[in-house]
Amino acid sequence: MNLHIMPDWHAYSMTLPEFNDTVHQTQLFLSQSQQVELILVDYLPQLREILSQKRIESAVTWSAYDLFQRITLKDEKPVALADFSWPDDAEFIRMNDRIEVWVKNTHFATVWVQQSPLMRFDRIDLLTDDIRRQELIIDDRGFISRVTTFNDDNEPIRRDYLTPSGGVAVQEDCVSAVVTTQQTWTPQTTFTNMAELVAAGLAHHLKSVPQNDYLIVSQSEMTTFLIHKVTPKQPVILSYQTERTDRQLEQHVPLQISGNVDFSVIDTPEQAEKLSAQSEQQSTFAIIPPYTVTARQNNVAVQPVATIYWFAPSIAMADFEVVSTLLASHPNVLVLIETTQSHALFDAMIEAASKTAANAHGIIDVDSQLAYKTRFQFIASQNEAQKMQYMANSRVLLDLGDTPNQYLQTQAIAYAVPQINRIQTAYLQPNQNGKLVTDRSELSGALNFYVDDTHWVSDVKESTHDIAAEYSDDMVWIKWQQIFNKIK
Structure with a gap:
């Protein structure tokens, strides 16, 4: 079976996609020995790193921009400063995240260094009179792939997409959006915008894809436009993910299922209800989570501190x-709060409360106050690997949002961590394997139940083992096979 997947990696030209349905679907299909082709409609100069970091490099890739730019290179090729032409009297000043290039006491350029996971150059800004004039994007295969030119107000006015030899393959007018190529x-040389050119390139590629192969498309405004424009002959499965669809629903973007789609996959029952309510067309769909569950060892038994991951x-x-x-009242409890909200107000509350925080001997001093404050840890948004690491050492997952984080819920099941939610989901x-607190008055009792001792550990392990079996690789793959069989 050949599966062709079109991701929604529109925002990931320079970064790695996290919590993305396409990534996890590709991992699943490859683990089941399926032939997977990623049909890439986005400009992705760091693609090789994305594939490697997500362990999906064995997937075949077709890139619209590789077609446009006549790129046949496959392998990564790091570049060095010496690979570029610099003025003879250029001076290089190295900093943590960049290298500044100065010529005759004038800031000539900034070479930006990608920090994680490898130290590499990903773009260069060229300046005149301290104003950025051009941005040069470096493809991870070792050449300048795109040049963006800016006006005095730092607004892009032109983008040139280059061939590996440096010729201009596509020129985009950023003011009118017209593309010349x-x-x-x-035979067409002018397109209304880049999306029209991408649609033409996609239609060209799909002519070579067997009509009985499956095309799985991550639903977004861009991919929906392409499916409407191209009208593939292959069976189309549209993959909805809550993070994308909620954002579109907030912006009142219609998500009606097109006649060009044969089947739809939705990640949660709750989201299926939302989409059904706003769609005039009822479509055949299945609820399949993007994340599978693999049982892992939790370190809670050997942790002297009970960590609440909030x-x-x-x-x-x-x-x-x-x-x-x-x-x-629990000096052995630590709370990690992952939030994007400003926590200055809560910092002040913690500071005030610390003034009366005593140690085990009932003494209030500098150390006891500091110990109290350090038990509140605010952390920024975490990636998949970081969330997994925290779950391995957490006593309980607290998520009181209207839409509990699906990835964290699956990891809580994997590590047999009980979860406390305000909303009922399929993972609770x-x-x-946790507590449902529909009333705020129940929250204190639920937290105390899990932090007072660990009498509940064996029961949670047993229940999460049963839940994990439902979301294993094999079970989720069976759900996908059922869709393929229905389309046939």
């Missing part, structure tokens, strides 16, 4: 007061 696969993009004051009260069986 010379391609061997089409996922809270937005922190409710009443919830924070409950957690603070718990920590005041109340009083088995």
Whole structure:
């Protein structure tokens, strides 16, 4: 079976996609020995790193921009400063994240260094009179792939997409959006915008894809436009993911399922209800989570400190007061709060409460106050690997949002970590692998149940083992096979 997947990696030209349905679907299909082709409609100069870091480098790739830019190179090729032409009297000043190039006491260029996971150059800014004039994007195969030219107000006015030899393959007018190009696969030389050119390139590629192969498309505004424009002959499965669809629903973007789509996959039952309510067309769909569950070892039994991992993009004051009260009476409890909200107000509350924090001997001193404050840790948004690491050492997952984080819920199941939610989801069986607190008055009791001792460990392990079996690689793959069989 050949599976062709079109990702929604529109925002990931220079970074790695996290919590992305395409990445996890590709990992799943490859683990089941399926032939996978990624149909890439986005400009991705760091693609090789994306594939490697996500362990999907064995997938075949077709790139619209490789077609446009006549790129046949496959392997990564790091570049050095000496690979570029610099003025003879250029001076190089190395900093943590960049190298500044100065010529005759004038800032000539900035070479930006990608920090993680490898030290490499990913772009160069050329300046005149301290104003950025051009941005040069370096493809990880070792050449300058795109040049963007800016006006005095730092607004892009032109983008040139280059061949590996440095010729201009595609020129985009950033003001009018008109694209000019010379391609061997089409006689058309002018397109209204880049999306039209991408659609033409995609239609050209799909002619070579067998009509009985499956095309799995990550739903987004861009991919929906392409499916409408191209009308593939292959069966199309549209993959909805909550993070994308919620954002589009907030912007009142219609998500009606097109007649060009044969089947739809939605990641949660809750999201299926949302999409059904806003769609005039009822479509055949299945609920398949993007994340599978593999049982892992939790270190809770050997941890002297009980860690509450609180996922809270937005922190409710009443919830924070409950957690603070718990920590005041449990000196062995630490709370990690993953949030994007400003926490200055909560820092002030912690500081004030620390003034009366005593040590084990009932003495209030500088050390006891510091010990209290350090038990509240605010952390920025975490990636997949970081979330997994935290789950391996957490006593309980606290997520009181209207849409509990699906990835964290699956990791809590994998590590047999009980979870406390305000919303019922398929990943929570109340009083088995966690607590459902529909009323705020229940929150304190639920937290105390899990931090007072570990009498619940064996029951949670047993219940999460049963839940994990439902979301294993094999079970999720069976759900996909059922879709393929229905389309046939």
